[in-house]
Amino acid sequence: MAKRVGMEVSISISEAVKLANVDVISAYPITPQTHIVEHLSEFVSDGELHSAFVPVESEHSAMSAALGASAVGARTFTATSSQGLALMHEIMYLAASMRLPVVMSVVNRALSSPINIWNDLSDIMAERDSGWIQVFAINGQEAYDLTLQAFKIAEDPRVLLPVAVNLDGFILSHVIEPIELFEQKEVDPFLPPYQPVLRLDPEKPVSMGAFGSPEVFIEVKKQVEEALIGSQKVVAEVWKDFGQRYGRVYKPVESYQTKGAETILITMGSITETAMMAIDALREKGRQVGLVHIRLWRPFPFKEFLQAIKGAKTVAVLDRALSPGGVGGPVGLEVKSALFGKEERPYVAEFVAGLGGRDLTVETFIEVLDKAEKYSQKQKDFQYELIGVREK
């Protein structure tokens, strides 16, 4: 039976990858991702995991080797953060368009400069449009579960898309949490070995990565987009299956204390649990506030999201990435677009905070909610506000 142990979240992810019996791991070190691949390397070295561990010379090659391995039909995993993800950028788009179901942990960290090893979401947000399925964990158990689920989702013949499992650098990756670990025999029926639809096979030669003229390019992109949108159904199936087997239920967006809430805060990732404490504190004072957190970022679950915020007068979005010269951050942009054109729509107050590891405390979320309500009353016309900037 599953056992609950105190464990560093990064290590638990390696445990999940091991249970997935991954065939090829390509790895390059970068803080705060490194513990994941270090631990996998130990498993391979000790013979506990029968995988090829390819210690490549860059993240660009990590993603490239992952694609090569996936193309021959291997279950493939890699992990990175920040500058490493940026270096993979070129190959990210290819992974999706070539329909190669690589799974990657993205341990979110700010993009330089200044060089900074701490957490925000600027790394993954630069990959928003790469065609990857992108999920966000709010705690260690989720990071572990989502990693296992990711292989099943990615490799489903109806999907065949890469999946990025996001977890916050340090504040999630490096904390020790109680995590319920599965045993191999519990996981095997859920996650059988990868059965590729097409692979590089001398018995049945195919050409992968052909040159696409304007006559075919849009059609390929359309297919990828349809697969990505269609993946939400498979994600839901996998989560349902997982819930039935193991009792933990996952949804694309989750609501917390939203019943009767006039103001709803939108979050993503591990800050959600701190934000919940802020909601509890304000609820105790009688404030009608709630929280919605987005777990499935791509494909964006428009229907579920709109349902979750229904009835709110004010929506406060907390972004942890900035689109300089634009309207704030990517989540705010998405939320505003989702609402645009709807007859009844709440006032949206967009905040950007926590860049480069700046602490987000219960007080920060209270400040954000207070401001959102104040601006909503005045129907203040503004694009976004950067929270916590020191003027001196």
Place this chain on the structure above:
Amino acid sequence: MIADDLKDFKKFTPKTLPREEPFVSGHRACQGCGEVLALRQVAKAIGTPMIAVSATGCMEIISSPFPQTAWAVPWIHVAFENAAAVASGVESGLKILVDKGRIPRKEIKVVAFAGDGGTADIGLQALSGAMERGHNFVYVCLDNEAYMNTGIQRSSSTPYGAMTTTSPAGKVTPGQTTWKKNLPAIMAAHNIPYVATASPAYYLDLMNKAKKASLIKGPAYLHIYSSCPTGWRHGADLAITVSRLVVETNIFPLYEIEEGRYTVRKNNQPKPVVDYFKTQRRFAHMTPDMLQTIQERVDRDYQRLLQMEGLTNPAVVKEERKVAE
């Protein structure tokens, strides 16, 4: 040990050339392209079962305009600078899947192809990494001495003096001002089991080297001279002529480095380099002074190669001396 790997190796003869064509006709290379000829020779020599990996460049573009393909073997192209990394993944994936019993235990040759730009410049890091890690695949650099696919820009493999669109022969600079990067030497410095140079004019030599490279366990590197009538401005009927002249002048000597041992194909009465330079308009602007400088450099480099052979492979040298006496 490569001796074990090569114990069943038989050299090709004109009569034993394989009929099989992993790379078929109907591709869209320019008329008289020497690069596609070299590619075909390598593919034919190595044969099936093979998985080919291409870097972005002329050979990838001309062979795969969807929905057509010139590849009769499984083929993958991902990007420009990463053929060696993709091949690393292909090779690692095949090996583990065989180990786990998920695909049949059959020796599948993995061969990566890239141009000189994709090898000597933007792909050098990925190549170095793959060679150092010791993956079992053949990496083939098809060296047409410039970025042809994007319209004849200079690379670090463009020879001194050559005119390209980014090393033009202007009033101040006379074409390429730097010397060709010595890729085979860089690969040899990785201590891989097999490095060789080849030219498609010497097709049996080229095919034998490709076959050997594929039989040897571990990384193998082939550096193949690949003439480009479009970029070099020579007649479409001259690919073989220039590919032979470059060897006859010692500008591009043919040699092998097997586990560090050099074996040089001897050419002790070389033609003057000017014979080669006359054939291509990319060199049309070159002055006698420049040609003299090149001649000296070519002679010196050839002597160095012989010295390397003497140092690393005294048996061959002794044998040759005996024959000469």
